[in-house]
Amino acid sequence: MKGQEWYQEHDVAEAYEDKRFSGGGRLIDRREKEAVLDALGPVEDKRVLEIACGTGRFTVMLAERGADVVGLDISNAMLAQGREKARAAGVQDSLDFLRGDAGRLPFPDDHFDAVLAMRFFHLADTPEAFLSEMERVTKDLVVFDTFRRFSTRSIYNWALPMGSRLYSRSEVDGLLESADLELRQAWHDWVFPYGFYRQLPGAVARPFRILDGTLGSLPGGNALASVSYWQTSVE
Template identity: 65%
Template sequence: MKGQEWYQADDVAEDYDTKRFSRGGRLIDQREKQAVLNALSPVEGRRILEIACGTGRFTSMLAKRGADVTGIDISAAMLQQGREKAQQNGVPDHIEFIRGDAARLPFPDNYFDSVFAMRFFHLADTPASFLSEMSRVSREQVFFDTFNRYSTRTVYNWLLPMGSRLYSENEVNRLLSGASLTLVDESHDFILPYGFYRQIPDEIASTFREADTTVGSTTIGDRLASVSYWNTRVV
């Protein structure tokens, strides 16, 4: 996975949420959480696995809604942040954090009702193997997001130290077929890339976000979107 050593550093984990989800980044956090809830709900009583759970943004959210959540990540520092967040939210008994490799998940087949990954596939060096593992351990559903090849993200990607893996719709469809997944629903968003929103204050970002969603709702919006959400079912 790209940037493995950087991602596991203690100082990166400590500042991860602040750098990405403060200022205009709050709009990104809100949209991603809504995307997860839209895809996975209702979650009460369901067994859910999050791949690359990081600091536990989604695990605590789902546990507070009654899910039994397992989060797996390669970073011990990120997992510690997740445990602290679970304590703060009063849901430590409903979340299990495991340090491990998403390419070799330590769970039996069909163990979870749903498996999801956010902010993961843009760093994946072998996306097919990761997606196949997610499909193997899921009984019903796999949900994930990708950054899109034909979008403003392409330009922004040049400025990033690690870059990102970008996907075309055809590539995603091939990955789904290889992992025995069928597409149920897809949605596309953020014509302006994430990095733009993170650089500006929340109140200014809100104005740009309104314009972004207005253009995104037109016939060309899906083709310009930098992010896609893929909701699939296990065949």
């Protein structure tokens, strides 16, 4: 798994959200949460697992909406940040954070109503194995995102210390077939890559986000997107 050691550093975990989701990064945070809620649908009283939950952005959000949620991550430092976030939101009794390996999930078959993985598959060295494990432990939904191969992310990718695994549509289709998952719906977004927005103050980023949405809404605009959100279900 790319970056496994890096994500376990305490200073990385402590600065993670400030670096990624302040300034223009707030637009990213808002859109990602919107995409998760759209893909999962109503979550009240549903049992949800988040893979690679990191600092608990989505885990805590889902707990606030009444989900019985478990967040799993390999990094104790990230999990510590998630627990602090849960306490601050007053939902620490409504969720569990566990340290574990996404390739060997410590849950029985069909244990959850939905499994979520955001910001994960771009680091995955064996995506087929991870997706198959996610399929095994859910009764219904598997929701995840990928960075697109033929997009501005390809240009940006060379500057990243760890790089990212990028996926074409045919590669995603192959992953779903290998995991016996059926695609229900997909959303494609972000003509400009995430890293571009994170470098901008919020007031400067907003006009670019409007332009981004305009370009994406044009005929063929989906082909320009750098990120895809996938809602899939067990066949």
